[in-house]
Amino acid sequence: ARTRLEAVFEDVDRHFRHLFQRLFGGGKAHLRLVGMDDPLTAGLELDAMPPGKKLQNIRLLSGGEKSLTALALVFAFFLTQPSPLCVLDEVDAALDDANVERFADLLEEMAKETQTRFLVVTHHPLTMARMHRLFGVTMAERGVSKLVSVAFDEAERFKESA
Amino acid sequence: ARTRLEAVFEDVDRHFRHLFQRLFGGGKAHLRLVGMDDPLTAGLELDAMPPGKKLQNIRLLSGGEKSLTALALVFAFFLTQPSPLCVLDEVDAALDDANVERFADLLEEMAKETQTRFLVVTHHPLTMARMHRLFGVTMAERGVSKLVSVAFDEAERFKESA
Amino acid sequence: MEFIRLRVSGFKSFCDATELEIGPGLTGIVGPNGCGKSNVVEALRWVMGESSAKGLRGGEMDDVIFGGSGLRAPYDLAEVALGLKRPPVTGDDAAIAVLPKSEDLEISRRIGRGTGSLYRLNGREVRARDIQLLFADAGAGSKSPAIVGQGQVGFIVEAKPEERRRLLEEAA
Amino acid sequence: MEFIRLRVSGFKSFCDATELEIGPGLTGIVGPNGCGKSNVVEALRWVMGESSAKGLRGGEMDDVIFGGSGLRAPYDLAEVALGLKRPPVTGDDAAIAVLPKSEDLEISRRIGRGTGSLYRLNGREVRARDIQLLFADAGAGSKSPAIVGQGQVGFIVEAKPEERRRLLEEAA
Numbered sequence: 001a002r003t004r005l006e007a008v009f010e011d012v013d014r015h016f017r018h019l020f021q022r023l024f025g026g027g028k029a030h031l032r033l034v035g036m037d038d039p040l041t042a043g044l045e046l047d048a049m050p051p052g053k054k055l056q057n058i059r060l061l062s063g064g065e066k067s068l069t070a071l072a073l074v075f076a077f078f079l080t081q082p083s084p085l086c087v088l089d090e091v092d093a094a095l096d097d098a099n100v101e102r103f104a105d106l107l108e109e110m111a112k113e114t115q116t117r118f119l120v121v122t123h124h125p126l127t128m129a130r131m132h133r134l135f136g137v138t139m140a141e142r143g144v145s146k147l148v149s150v151a152f153d154e155a156e157r158f159k160e161s162a
Numbered sequence: 163a164r165t166r167l168e169a170v171f172e173d174v175d176r177h178f179r180h181l182f183q184r185l186f187g188g189g190k191a192h193l194r195l196v197g198m199d200d201p202l203t204a205g206l207e208l209d210a211m212p213p214g215k216k217l218q219n220i221r222l223l224s225g226g227e228k229s230l231t232a233l234a235l236v237f238a239f240f241l242t243q244p245s246p247l248c249v250l251d252e253v254d255a256a257l258d259d260a261n262v263e264r265f266a267d268l269l270e271e272m273a274k275e276t277q278t279r280f281l282v283v284t285h286h287p288l289t290m291a292r293m294h295r296l297f298g299v300t301m302a303e304r305g306v307s308k309l310v311s312v313a314f315d316e317a318e319r320f321k322e323s324a
Numbered sequence: 325m326e327f328i329r330l331r332v333s334g335f336k337s338f339c340d341a342t343e344l345e346i347g348p349g350l351t352g353i354v355g356p357n358g359c360g361k362s363n364v365v366e367a368l369r370w371v372m373g374e375s376s377a378k379g380l381r382g383g384e385m386d387d388v389i390f391g392g393s394g395l396r397a398p399y400d401l402a403e404v405a406l407g408l409k410r411p412p413v414t415g416d417d418a419a420i421a422v423l424p425k426s427e428d429l430e431i432s433r434r435i436g437r438g439t440g441s442l443y444r445l446n447g448r449e450v451r452a453r454d455i456q457l458l459f460a461d462a463g464a465g466s467k468s469p470a471i472v473g474q475g476q477v478g479f480i481v482e483a484k485p486e487e488r489r490r491l492l493e494e495a496a
Numbered sequence: 497m498e499f500i501r502l503r504v505s506g507f508k509s510f511c512d513a514t515e516l517e518i519g520p521g522l523t524g525i526v527g528p529n530g531c532g533k534s535n536v537v538e539a540l541r542w543v544m545g546e547s548s549a550k551g552l553r554g555g556e557m558d559d560v561i562f563g564g565s566g567l568r569a570p571y572d573l574a575e576v577a578l579g580l581k582r583p584p585v586t587g588d589d590a591a592i593a594v595l596p597k598s599e600d601l602e603i604s605r606r607i608g609r610g611t612g613s614l615y616r617l618n619g620r621e622v623r624a625r626d627i628q629l630l631f632a633d634a635g636a637g638s639k640s641p642a643i644v645g646q647g648q649v650g651f652i653v654e655a656k657p658e659e660r661r662r663l664l665e666e667a668a
């Protein structure tokens with residue numbers, strides 16, 4: 001069991017280092033297995049250093065930096081054990097425009113390289129623009145939801161509350 | 163002590179009902195004091211019903227509805243006991259464009275009616291546009307923050323990561 | 325395994341039957357606050373075997389049944405169906421006896437008020453356990469790190485080291 | 497009481513002294529992810545008497561001192577000063593003996609690595625308690641519901657009823 005866990009750890013860590021640099025455009029990050037002498041309490045630690053900053057406790061990361069670091073880790077797990085489906089519910093809410101673009105670049109690449117299907121819930125126009133298709137959820141009748149396929153030029157209209 | 167708490171409760175509740183309807187453009191909400199027989203464990207409950215929906219457990223509210231309901235309550239406390247300063251750090255992150263406009267309308271009105279000074283951290287262009295002045299935080303030197311006053315036409319440039 | 329379509333009826337705010345096509349690549353889900361986007365994500369997790377009502381923002385599992393609106397009365401039944409495509413059956417796959425030979429699968433979960441949930445696989449009744457196993461083998465369970473709920477993205481960074489290890493074990 | 501300016505130096509990512517003017521009405525604070533916007537909010541809460549390091553995303557209070565960057569060495573000192581204007585002193589106000597008669601107040605808090613915090617009010621050393629009382633009376637303390645931190649807006653809705661009652665008591 002241990003060697004298997006360690007093998008998976010090495011895979012996830014390799015992907016995490018690479019994805020962190022892609023999403024931050026630089027910097028360094030890695031994973032650490034701590035307390036391995038007792039596998040039942042062992043833990044997975046995370047060190048992250050955005051570009052130009054010093055290595056610090058990850059709790060000091062900003063809201064947006066935390067989201068990007070977390071996305072790098074989610075995708076690292078994902079690349080290690082591909083899943084047929086990935087669902088992301090407003091993961092871009094804390095990101096500024098430049099980071100939304102980097103996030104969307106990565107999504108497009110993941111969609112090309114894997115067979116995975118992605119469902120991405122978002123309010124962000126930059127993320128919407130990169131989707132291959134859009135579904136709108138409407139409440140034409142208040143309190144009652146319906147799903148409709150939406151053309152890209154209609155998307156702007158969809159964002160608005162009734 | 164009790165009558166004082168109940169008097170404040172009535173004020174906050176009155177403001178909350180009114181602000182909820184302003185922010186949601188309709189619907190109903192109110193506060194309830196529960197367990198008042200033992201003031202040490204008494205609690206403040208919240209019922210909220212967005213327009214066209216049924217009254218439900220507030221946990222079922224969506225991300226954006228939860229932010230708006232919370233803002234109505236924060237401002238209700240605020241109107242009951244005015245404070246010289248109000249700081250809001252990305253409270254508009256989960257809101258769609260129409261709700262950002264309603265939130266910004268309310269902010270403008272609060273700024274007119276009270277002497278309170280507001281500091282509003284935001285990435286949302288619609289919120290930025292309503293500010294009376296803008297300060298940008300730059301990291302021209304990576305890892306080192308500086309505060310600079312920003313003209314409105316420069317604000318777009320400020321949003322971008324280096 | 326490929327996810328093809330999700331049909332929702334009577335689940336949360338989706339009282340009338342409605343369908344989401346899950347095409348290859350990137351499908352965006354958009355709409356104003358409170359319109360039902362996160363409810364779609366929860367419908368997906370529910371049909372895949374989610375057993376915690378709290379994990380679906382409810383108090384008890386009946387909270388997922390349409391509770392009525394300003395104009396409509398509450399429903400008593402909710403059903404979510406998931407259309408999948410599977411690669412042709414090989415030797416060891418057959419070990420999961422419940423899997424039919426065909427490549428098209430339809431998994432559905434139905435709940436009646438006060439009467440509990442019922443799962444079906446291509447029309448035949450199966451246990452929750454079989455469904456959870458089916459998805460876990462494909463690396464896509466309702467608790468998989470590949471499903472990130474609203475407000476949850478920072479969770480992995482804020483979690484305790486032991487909680488993160490558990491994600492590693494799931495991937496192992 | 498009016499808040500006029502905030503001067504930050506050596507606090508978190510603000511190593512060089514820099515100043516925010518707090519004008520009447522709405523002041524927006526903008527900038528890319530990780531540039532230091534929330535650090536400004538924390539500087540404000542810190543000078544107003546925040547006593548929990550965890551509430552400032554740190555492990556211990558020394559974590560608020562500039563810890564260095566790719567190019568700069570760590571600092572050993574952090575200071576935040578807050579400029580205020582007070583309405584002219586009336587009878588009962590004078591009861592807070594520490595308050596000077598003048599209308600312009602400057603409150604500052606300084607911390608040295610390993611040596612703890614020091615508060616000053618118009619240059620004279622005061623206790624943390626005096627500062628916390630000063631702001632509590634004006635309805636603006638570091639824990640006031642009028643300061644909503646990042647990601648905290650939903651807290652009031654998710655909190656337990658007893659926790660919300662405490663907010664009511666603060667306003668009473």
Ligand SMILES: Nc1ncnc2c1ncn2[C@@H]1O[C@H](COP(=O)(O)OP(=O)(O)OP(=O)(O)O)[C@@H](O)[C@H]1O
Pocket residue numbers: 137143212215216218222223224225226227256335336337355356357358359360361362363364387388389390391392474
């Ligand atoms: N059992 C139910 N019956 C009817 N309506 C329900 C039920 N459960 C939840 N809802 C409604 O669904 C709405 C929430 O939907 P959801 O959380 O999916 O919104 P959303 O589109 O994700 O919005 P946001 O962009 O704000 O996150 C609530 O307003 C709630 O009233």
Ligand SMILES: Nc1ncnc2c1ncn2[C@@H]1O[C@H](COP(=O)(O)OP(=O)(O)OP(=O)(O)O)[C@@H](O)[C@H]1O
Pocket residue numbers: 050053054056060061062063064065094299305507508509527528529530531532533534535536559560561562563564646
């Ligand atoms: N003591 C310290 N010394 C140096 N830098 C620090 C210190 N404490 C925090 N930081 C840095 O401050 C940055 C976080 O800043 P902050 O949280 O204010 O960003 P923000 O502008 O709010 O971003 P976002 O828009 O993502 O919320 C982190 O990158 C962290 O490295």
Ligand SMILES: [Mg+2]
Pocket residue numbers: 224225226361362363474
């Ligand atoms: Mg949602």
Ligand SMILES: [Mg+2]
Pocket residue numbers: 062063064533534535646
């Ligand atoms: Mg921030």
